Amino acid sequence: MQVKNLAVRARLRSPWESIDLGIALARRYWWQLFIVWLLPAATLLTLCYWLFPESPMLSGLFIWWLKPVFDRLPLFMISRALFGSPVSVGTALRHFFSPNRRDWFLWLTLRRLSPTRSFDMPITVLEQSGGKARSSRIGVLHRKHSGAATWLTLTLYHIEIFLLAALSMLAFLFIPEQYAEGIEWMPLLQGDTLWLEWLYNALYLLIMAAVAPFYIVSGFCLYIGRRIELEGWDIEIQFRDFLERQQRERRARRRETPGTASLILLCSLALGTMLSAPPPANAETVDTPQQGQERIDEILAGEDFHQMKEISGWRKKEVDEVKEKFPQWLIDFIEWLIDFIEWLFERSPEDTESDSDFEWGPEIAKILELLFWLGLIGGLGYFGWKHREAILNSLQWHSSPKEQQAPPETLFGLDVRQSSLPADVCAEVMRLWASGDKRASLGLLYRATLSHLIEDFAFYFGDHLTEGECAQLVRARQLETEEELRPVSPTLSHFVQELTANWQQLAYAHRPPAEAQVSTLCSQWQEEFGNDR
Amino acid sequence: MLDTTYNVETPEGIDLRARAAGPVPRILAYAVDVFYRSLILAAIGLALLFAGVAGIGIWLVCAFLLEWFYPVFFEVLRRGQTPGKKAFGLMVVNDNLTPVSWGASFVRNLLRFADFMPFAYATGVISMALGRHFQRLGDLAAGTLVVYREEEKAPVALPDSTPLPPPQNLQQADQQALVSLLERHDDLSEARQRELANLLEPMTRKRDNEALAYLRSVGSWLLGGRG
Incomplete structure (x- = not known):
């Protein structure tokens, strides 16, 4: 398999587009695929007709059930055609059994009704994988395309049925009216006439053979589309193309060089003899083509060749404004309808008395009531299903331990990992304060507090909390302690409130606290957390 | 085609x-x-x-x-x-x-x-x-x-790379392939991306991760990034 020989354009496609491409490709090779599908199946059906003329239904079902067997040969053919080495119908038919060796039993039993049949078939037939390898492969391929593959199967199945109905309808339309009256329809429709059943089998066989190429090739193109997406075939083809072009150009240049060189030599010789002076060297000279190339690259990479200009301005655009409003006739019609209904209602009392004693009101009410209840039950069921996880969780009364949330590394843009703190926090705070960097100083203190609260007291501060809310959390634990968490003393809680207020004042209002306040906070911090280290 | x-x-x-x-x-x-x-x-x-x-x-x-x-x-x-x-x-x-x-x-x-x-x-x-x-x-x-209908493409998160100017002779389709390689860095497997990058070895004179990093840099230049 050579990706560069691909007979279709490799580009990213949506699953639907891949199916469309399959339709277009199937159209191109339709005759061959049709014959290759039809011949084995028709042979088998003829055999059935000969052996069991009494059971047309079962024979038809038998052929239908064997579809995966007949699908493989066209798939093999189209894969060869797609990669640029088509096989003829005769050669393909001679190899009928070789693509059918692998996994045929599974395909005829467990996977016969698989809705993604044509999408999965290439994995068996072309990749020759089975068992675990196959299922993991399918898992990867199915991730985005299984929906479209299912719809493809469903749609084409219905098309088969509808085409059969359409053909019967067409035949019916051609029966002259005089005869049509005389035909006894019931026995025909009940399937008591053998020849008609066999005729239907033959017709259905033709339709299956006609639709099968589209189904197989569409599934195959879905598979190819997914692989283009997963393996970047489009990129590979483009890269190879680029290299080839470069090589061609280089070869062409090499072929040109001798000629040009001698020409230049000749010219300069002529000039030299005429002027009897060496030609002036205007440009920097380079010695080898390699250097020249490098020089060119260098210049092309320079500023001059990569200038971008953005021009913006206002221009008037000519747009026909289409005003969407209700056409007059519709308004007239609705007004007429309202008048009409009013007229009906004015008439209705006499009607109900005179016509019948059947009452409309209760009947409509019953239907509406039924609809209402159905809607309610449906709605409840829907919400129950949609929120089933939340409901199940709430029913378990915290029986499962809460998920351990990873402590955040930064809060309010401050690094709150303990490892980021200096060894002696207080000394560092006072030093920074003295050096005049008040923001960094108090920030460090606040950061150290948060860090200890998170790591020693197992507080969880989410990203969404503000400083004030963090302080409130601390106070909440002081007032009401949960069992497994370390309690918070009133002094600590007070300290946190105080520090938070000071930090907010400094951080947002640019009002630094007095130095005495800072040193008090420091000593309090030392009392609370100094022993933890 | x-x-x-x-x-x-x-x-x-x-x-x-x-x-x-x-x-x-x-x-x-x-x-x-x-x-x-x-x-x-x-x-x-x-x-x-x-x-x-x-x-x-x-x-x-x-x-x-x-x-x-x-x-x-x-x-x-x-x-x-x-x-x-x-x-x-x-x-x-x-x-x-x-x-x-x-x-x-x-x-x-x-x-x-x-x-x-x-x-x-x-x-x-x-x-x-x-x-x-x-x-x-x-x-x-x-x-x-x-x-x-043409859908608006959602912007994709691109890997970090310092933009580098592309070599000459890149046609539009080549540029698109380079950009595509950059944009699909999440969808294509790492090994496959390196393999694709190695294809261009005659041009880049680099291999494996180095080549991939270079091609990504070129791609991000093509997308308008400037180092």
Whole structure:
């Protein structure tokens, strides 16, 4: 398999587009695929007709059930055609059994009704994988395309049925009216006439053979589309193309060089003899083509060749404004309808008395009531299903331990990992304060507090909390302690409130606290957390 | 090279490209429309139950109008998309890719009758499967076409790389391939990306991670990044 020989354009496609491409490709090779599908199946059906003329239904079902067997040969053919080495119908038919060796039993039993049949078939037939390898492969391929593959199967199945109905309808339309009256329809429709059943089998066989190429090739193109997406075939083809072009150009240049060189030599010789002076060297000279190339690259990479200009301005655009409003006739019609209904209602009392004693009101009410209840039950069921996880969780009364949330590394843009703190926090705070960097100083203190609260007291501060809310959390634990968490003393809680207020004042209002306040906070911090280290 | 694109060149020499939509999504979109229409008809039927024989008459009129003018209404006033087409990202356009007009929409929808013959849109399906641009008879008569609507691409998160100027001789398609390699860094496996990068070894003179990093840098330059 050579990706560069691909007979279709490799580009990213949506699953639907891949199916469309399959339709277009199937159209191109339709005759061959049709014959290759039809011949084995028709042979088998003829055999059935000969052996069991009494059971047309079962024979038809038998052929239908064997579809995966007949699908493989066209798939093999189209894969060869797609990669640029088509096989003829005769050669393909001679190899009928070789693509059918692998996994045929599974395909005829467990996977016969698989809705993604044509999408999965290439994995068996072309990749020759089975068992675990196959299922993991399918898992990867199915991730985005299984929906479209299912719809493809469903749609084409219905098309088969509808085409059969359409053909019967067409035949019916051609029966002259005089005869049509005389035909006894019931026995025909009940399937008591053998020849008609066999005729239907033959017709259905033709339709299956006609639709099968589209189904197989569409599934195959879905598979190819997914692989283009997963393996970047489009990129590979483009890269190879680029290299080839470069090589061609280089070869062409090499072929040109001798000629040009001698020409230049000749010219300069002529000039030299005429002027009897060496030609002036205007440009920097380079010695080898390699250097020249490098020089060119260098210049092309320079500023001059990569200038971008953005021009913006206002221009008037000519747009026909289409005003969407209700056409007059519709308004007239609705007004007429309202008048009409009013007229009906004015008439209705006499009607109900005179016509019948059947009452409309209760009947409509019953239907509406039924609809209402159905809607309610449906709605409840829907919400129950949609929120089933939340409901199940709430029913378990915290029986499962809460998920351990990873402590955040930064809060309010401050690094709150303990490892980021200096060894002696207080000394560092006072030093920074003295050096005049008040923001960094108090920030460090606040950061150290948060860090200890998170790591020693197992507080969880989410990203969404503000400083004030963090302080409130601390106070909440002081007032009401949960069992497994370390309690918070009133002094600590007070300290946190105080520090938070000071930090907010400094951080947002640019009002630094007095130095005495800072040193008090420091000593309090030392009392609370100094022993933890 | 086989593809499903539909190209038009305007008199100004501008190439317009659309992606024609094939029978399968179109049939499914039609099924969605039929579903909506039946819902509306059922609702109207329930509402008209009390009106007796007149109700049946009104209902039949509504059914007629919905059958024939529901698509026309949406195609002309809602940018070529009935609700079903919208669900599948399809739209109807004239075959010069201009928005579909009243006349064309009428013709293509009235001719659904021809596509329906002899039963269940058999002619239409066959015509779509055989036609070059998946047109049914009504489309051919009205000069219209169903295409995929271009979706706005969501911005993708790109890996960090310092933009580097690209080598010369890159054509537009080559540049697109480089950008694509950068943009699909999450979808393609690492090994495959290195393999792709190694393909260009004669140009980059680098291998494996180094080559990949270089190509990504070039890609991010092409996307407008400047180091």
